[in-house]
Amino acid sequence: MVADSGTALTEFAANEFSDNEGAAVYVPTTMAGSLDADSTYASGNGTDAARVFNRDVQEDATWPGIPYHFDGSNHRIAGGAVTVEPAAQFTFGEGARITVFEGASFAAEGTSDAPITFEGATASPGHWQGINYRSTNPNNSLDNVEIAYGGANGWANVYLSGGAQASVTNSTLRDSATWGLYAEDGTTLDASNNTYENNAEGGVRTPQSG
Numbered sequence: 001m002v003a004d005s006g007t008a009l010t011e012f013a014a015n016e017f018s019d020n021e022g023a024a025v026y027v028p029t030t031m032a033g034s035l036d037a038d039s040t041y042a043s044g045n046g047t048d049a050a051r052v053f054n055r056d057v058q059e060d061a062t063w064p065g066i067p068y069h070f071d072g073s074n075h076r077i078a079g080g081a082v083t084v085e086p087a088a089q090f091t092f093g094e095g096a097r098i099t100v101f102e103g104a105s106f107a108a109e110g111t112s113d114a115p116i117t118f119e120g121a122t123a124s125p126g127h128w129q130g131i132n133y134r135s136t137n138p139n140n141s142l143d144n145v146e147i148a149y150g151g152a153n154g155w156a157n158v159y160l161s162g163g164a165q166a167s168v169t170n171s172t173l174r175d176s177a178t179w180g181l182y183a184e185d186g187t188t189l190d191a192s193n194n195t196y197e198n199n200a201e202g203g204v205r206t207p208q209s210g
Contacts, residue, residue, distance in 0.1 A: 067091075156179040
């Protein structure tokens with residue numbers, strides 16, 4: 001299934017996508033919340049995932065706990081509250097990034113039994129850029145997630161800038177080409193009970209650590 005930008009899915013449930021040469025589905029970022037976890041995306045397709053191309057998200061959305069492949073561009077959450085459900089699995093194309101702008105929030109909260117993963121499509125540090133928070137929304141949260149292979153172009157697996165506020169807890173940040181977690185001066189970071197592994201410049205940089 002291919003959905004062009006500007007289209008809408010008025011109903012989508014319990015579908016099976018199998019044996020397609022391309023991706024199971026190909027949709028814009030604005031339509032990720034229209035998909036569902038009861039559909040089957042990993043069944044012999046060229047890309048066993050919902051492949052997502054960039055369009056600016058402006059409204060509230062819940063992204064279900066399914067496999068995604070985000071194309072290599074800046075996926076901008078420019079408005080609304082985006083929530084990611086447990087067990088979601090994200091892979092990112094070369095140079096991809098999620099940016100959360102002021103006026104928006106991004107919360108990905110997995111569980112110990114169903115963590116959320118964000119990884120480069122290639123297991124190589126710096127394959128993708130990472131998650132960039134530029135929003136001061138107190139609902140920005142990453143909990144029980146694993147993030148790997150970011151840090152392209154001087155970013156980090158998770159990067160706070162522009163006075164952003166976010167919490168990162170109970171998570172693993174690893175194999176970044178720079179930092180696992182980097183917070184610029186003037187940002188507010190709540191980071192606790194995290195594991196940092198094999199990050200080239202260090203595990204975590206906070207405003208307090210300088």
